[in-house]
Amino acid sequence: MDDLLAARSQMAISLGFHILFAIAGMAMPVLMALAQWRHLATGDAAWRDLARRWAKGTAILFAVGAVSGTVLSFELGLLWPEFMRHAGPIIGMPFSLEGVAFFLEAIFLGLFLYGEGRISPRAHLLCGVAVAVSGTASAVFVTAVNAWMNEPSGFAVVDGVVTDIDPWATLRSGAFATQATHVVLGAYAAVAFVAMGIHAVALRRVPDDRMHRHAFTLALGMALVTTPLQILSGDLSAKHIAEHQPLKLAAAEGLFATTRGAPIALGGWPDAESRTMTGAIEVPLVLSVLATGDPDGEVVGLDSAPPEMWPPLGVVHLAFDVMVGCGSAMLAFVLWGAVVWFRSRVPGRPAPWAHRRLLFAAMLASPLGVIAIEAGWTVTEVGRQPWVVHGFLRTADAVTPMPNVVFTLVGFTSLFAVLGVVVVMLLRNLVRSSLPRGRR
Amino acid sequence: MTAALVLRAVIGAALVAYVLSGVADFGAGVWDLLARGRLAERQRAAIAHAIAPIWEANHIWLILVVVLAFTGFPVAFAVVATALHIPIAMALVGVVLRGAAFTFRAYGLQRSDLRARWGWVFAWSSVVTPICLGLVVGGMSSDAIEVEGGRVVSGYLAGWTSPFAWGVGALTLACAALLAAVYLAADLDDDAELQAAFRRRAMICEVITGACALVVALLAARDSPRLWDALLAGPWALGVHVAAFAAATTTLWALLTRRFALARVTVGLQVAAVVVGWGVASGDDLVLGAVPLYAAGVVPHVVEPVLWTLAASGVVLVPALFWLLRVFKSRRASTDEPAPEA
Numbered sequence: 001m002d003d004l005l006a007a008r009s010q011m012a013i014s015l016g017f018h019i020l021f022a023i024a025g026m027a028m029p030v031l032m033a034l035a036q037w038r039h040l041a042t043g044d045a046a047w048r049d050l051a052r053r054w055a056k057g058t059a060i061l062f063a064v065g066a067v068s069g070t071v072l073s074f075e076l077g078l079l080w081p082e083f084m085r086h087a088g089p090i091i092g093m094p095f096s097l098e099g100v101a102f103f104l105e106a107i108f109l110g111l112f113l114y115g116e117g118r119i120s121p122r123a124h125l126l127c128g129v130a131v132a133v134s135g136t137a138s139a140v141f142v143t144a145v146n147a148w149m150n151e152p153s154g155f156a157v158v159d160g161v162v163t164d165i166d167p168w169a170t171l172r173s174g175a176f177a178t179q180a181t182h183v184v185l186g187a188y189a190a191v192a193f194v195a196m197g198i199h200a201v202a203l204r205r206v207p208d209d210r211m212h213r214h215a216f217t218l219a220l221g222m223a224l225v226t227t228p229l230q231i232l233s234g235d236l237s238a239k240h241i242a243e244h245q246p247l248k249l250a251a252a253e254g255l256f257a258t259t260r261g262a263p264i265a266l267g268g269w270p271d272a273e274s275r276t277m278t279g280a281i282e283v284p285l286v287l288s289v290l291a292t293g294d295p296d297g298e299v300v301g302l303d304s305a306p307p308e309m310w311p312p313l314g315v316v317h318l319a320f321d322v323m324v325g326c327g328s329a330m331l332a333f334v335l336w337g338a339v340v341w342f343r344s345r346v347p348g349r350p351a352p353w354a355h356r357r358l359l360f361a362a363m364l365a366s367p368l369g370v371i372a373i374e375a376g377w378t379v380t381e382v383g384r385q386p387w388v389v390h391g392f393l394r395t396a397d398a399v400t401p402m403p404n405v406v407f408t409l410v411g412f413t414s415l416f417a418v419l420g421v422v423v424v425m426l427l428r429n430l431v432r433s434s435l436p437r438g439r440r
Numbered sequence: 441m442t443a444a445l446v447l448r449a450v451i452g453a454a455l456v457a458y459v460l461s462g463v464a465d466f467g468a469g470v471w472d473l474l475a476r477g478r479l480a481e482r483q484r485a486a487i488a489h490a491i492a493p494i495w496e497a498n499h500i501w502l503i504l505v506v507v508l509a510f511t512g513f514p515v516a517f518a519v520v521a522t523a524l525h526i527p528i529a530m531a532l533v534g535v536v537l538r539g540a541a542f543t544f545r546a547y548g549l550q551r552s553d554l555r556a557r558w559g560w561v562f563a564w565s566s567v568v569t570p571i572c573l574g575l576v577v578g579g580m581s582s583d584a585i586e587v588e589g590g591r592v593v594s595g596y597l598a599g600w601t602s603p604f605a606w607g608v609g610a611l612t613l614a615c616a617a618l619l620a621a622v623y624l625a626a627d628l629d630d631d632a633e634l635q636a637a638f639r640r641r642a643m644i645c646e647v648i649t650g651a652c653a654l655v656v657a658l659l660a661a662r663d664s665p666r667l668w669d670a671l672l673a674g675p676w677a678l679g680v681h682v683a684a685f686a687a688a689t690t691t692l693w694a695l696l697t698r699r700f701a702l703a704r705v706t707v708g709l710q711v712a713a714v715v716v717g718w719g720v721a722s723g724d725d726l727v728l729g730a731v732p733l734y735a736a737g738v739v740p741h742v743v744e745p746v747l748w749t750l751a752a753s754g755v756v757l758v759p760a761l762f763w764l765l766r767v768f769k770s771r772r773a774s775t776d777e778p779a780p781e782a
């Protein structure tokens with residue numbers, strides 16, 4: 001394996017791993033704080049048990065998020081020293097802010113975990129809210145870095161040296177607003193789906209457990225709110241990249257020729273040699289609508305640039321289809337969930353947590369959001385190739401000169417694999433310990 | 441250059457904060473590993489108790505050092521990340537294993553034999569990581585890394601493989617163990633037997649740390665003459681040596697006379713003096729003899745807003761941190777209730 005490929009793979013695996021914990025760090029505190037709020041509002045002890053249990057899960061995930069994040073902050077330098085040499089001063093501000101947000105999150109999580117009974121219930125609840133806010137802020141700040149890599153601005157290059165740096169450049173990047181919205185909503189939706197799935201499993205074993213009922217309902221509520229918004233924000237992201245990173249969208253859609261009234265290609269595989277899509281189902285005009293809001297709008301195709309400037313087509317297209325596919329399935333699920341919920345007001349109709357088919361579907365649907373997130377990042381990152389900083393620095397020029405990167409790739413990958421397995425085991429134990437003996 | 445000076449001071453302060461908190465946490469892991477005999481389980485419990493609520497936050501100082509370094513000194517940062525790739529990667533593996541293992545053990549919900557295995561991972565990674573961090577620092581000061589036209593030309597083994605760097609590794613480990621032993625002794629007011637055990641360990645460590653420091657200085661004379669000269673005759677050298685020595689002897693005396701609160705302060709001063717001494721001896725080079733910090737010129741209008749932003753965030757951070765510490769203290773004082781079991 002050549003060193004560039006090894007470095008790219010290592011970065012991708014580390015980020016793909018970290019993002020799992022990052023989304024939990026953003027969304028779990030929201031669920032946890034909401035449950036605690038319901039407890040204070042209703043006095044129902046089941047809500048309190050739920051808040052504690054979720055807080056405990058959050059603590060485990062938070063720790064792994066923190067260590068994998070620590071690894072990443074070094075990996076940027078270890079794997080991409082040339083990137084840091086040029087971009088370091090520019091991305092310093094958002095990463096500093098991220099550090100502050102993370103620190104606050106850690107402090108308030110500590111207070112939430114250990115403070116109950118020692119601080120007033122109101123203050124305790126507010127600590128939960130502070131965890132949620134700072135967790136989300138953390139993600140927004142790092143996303144600013146990524147947005148800037150996609151749409152760099154706020155500096156000048158004179159004789160190969162970066163000057164005239166605007167320290168706030170990342171937060172002013174054009175892609176920031178759409179990307180941050182899409183990332184945050186996506187995290188909420190994905191975590192809501194996972195939580196729904198886990199508690200659906202529990203409810204199928206112990207249908208009368210109040211805590212799991214509350215959990216399922218709350219997670220369903222969060223999914224109901226965030227999933228449709230997430231799809232709207234995906235539409236805005238698509239419109240944005242159609243304008244500013246047209247090659248990324250063209251690769252995502254396998255659109256070789258600049259076209260008016262462009263069709264959307266579902267499935268299929270792009271062939272760069274013959275410049276055609278094989279085996280795709282084409283739905284007329286949809287891409288133009290998605291990208292420009294006008295059925296007759298012009299969508300820039302790959303032919304606008306020479307092939308060596310194209311990102312890897314197959315991966316980007318596949319990833320985009322996977323994301324959109326997952327998003328559509330999630331939308332279908334929440335619509336059904338909404339119907340079940342609405343109908344449950346009619347006497348004799350089951351509540352969502354008692355609807356066995358809905359529970360079964362929730363189990364099946366639980367990984368969809370996480371898959372969509374991994375796929376979405378693949379679109380963003382692979383779709384930016386061959387650039388690490390769009391239009392300024394190529395990935396191949398940013399990589400470390402160190403040979404044998406494949407060794408660290410193998411090392412860190414195995415490390416993350418072990419951690420992943422253990423986290424899953426622990427969370428399973430956490431859930432199992434809530435089920436009565438004999439039904440585990 | 442004022443922005444650059446302030447930046448260096450802030451990085452230095454963050455580094456000291458990391459050593460006094462995060463590195464001391466590694467030391468606690470060392471004592472976990474060395475816990476033997478009748479008191480072993482109680483010692484482990486005391487250690488876990490001391491680390492539990494804020495350990496995740498302690499790494500923040502290291503992150504802050506890294507972020508400020510690449511913001512202010514991107515060129516030097518790129519060189520360090522390239523030349524010392526291997527020991528940095530090793531330290532990272534340790535950080536990951538240690539943090540994860542500690543959490544898994546604490547929140548594990550597992551059978552006790554599995555928990556014990558995580559305890560083992562936690563303890564060993566606590567020993568290895570400070571050594572690796574020391575190798576990185578030693579490598580930077582080794583005078584063996586060479587750079588031409590901004591590119592590292594001395595390979596990926598230069599510096600950190602020297603006996604000098606390994607001496608720094610040992611010194612870092614000794615400092616970690618020393619800090620942890622003093623903190624634990626100071627914390628264990630309610631358990632005289634354990635307190636005595638950690639007091640004895642702290643005194644032994646103080647002697648070992650002194651010996652390591654001496655060895656490192658002698659190895660520097662051989663391996664890194666530039667550092668040696670700076671240690672001997674640099675502008676602040678004498679003051680720093682005197683401060684470190686005075687703090688160390690005071691710590692020993694305080695331990696002997698059971699003045700634990702004082703020992704906690706002076707041991708901090710002692711280790712801080714070592715860190716500051718290293719910083720001052722390195723002068724304007726991040727990688728000794730190879731990369732001046734200001735290679736690319738520090739850009740004040742980039743560095744200043746970052747520093748101001750961090751300072752402003754203190755308005756929220758400092759009270760929050762104090763609140764956490766107070767709630768946590770009251771928890772220890774009142775009951776010894778375990779973390780909320782769901």
Ligand code: HDD
Nearest residue numbers: 179182183186234235237238324327369372373376377380
């Ligand atoms: C729950 C997760 C989820 C779901 C259901 C969707 N996405 Fe997404 N998508 C993400 C999670 C995500 C993400 C992982 O969060 C990304 C990666 C980077 C980013 O900004 O968001 C992303 C990126 C991303 C990008 C690239 C943005 C860029 O590179 O700047 C586009 C164009 C879309 N998405 C469009 C969509 C559309 C049209 C969807 C409609 C179904 C959709 N996404 C559903």
Ligand code: HEM
Nearest residue numbers: 008011012015016019142143145146377381382387388395
């Ligand atoms: C703020 C967030 C992020 C930053 C700063 C960032 C930075 C980087 C950098 C520097 C590279 C290497 C250069 C390159 O290949 O372009 C990279 C590659 C990559 N990243 Fe990201 N990344 C971020 C988020 C993510 C996330 C969350 C994921 C995955 C879930 C991800 C997936 C990837 C992949 C798949 C690659 C390899 C692309 C390729 O080389 O083909 N990234 N990223």
Ligand code: HEM
Nearest residue numbers: 021022025062065066069070072073099102138139142503
């Ligand atoms: C190159 C990319 C990234 C780097 C260098 C990075 C760095 C870090 C670091 C160092 C931490 C530990 C906290 C600290 O000590 O400051 C952390 C945690 C976190 N990161 Fe990342 N991160 C990256 C990508 C992302 C992305 C893409 C997201 C989200 C979209 C994200 C969201 C978070 C969150 C929410 C936490 C808090 C920990 C938790 O709640 O589990 N990070 N990150």
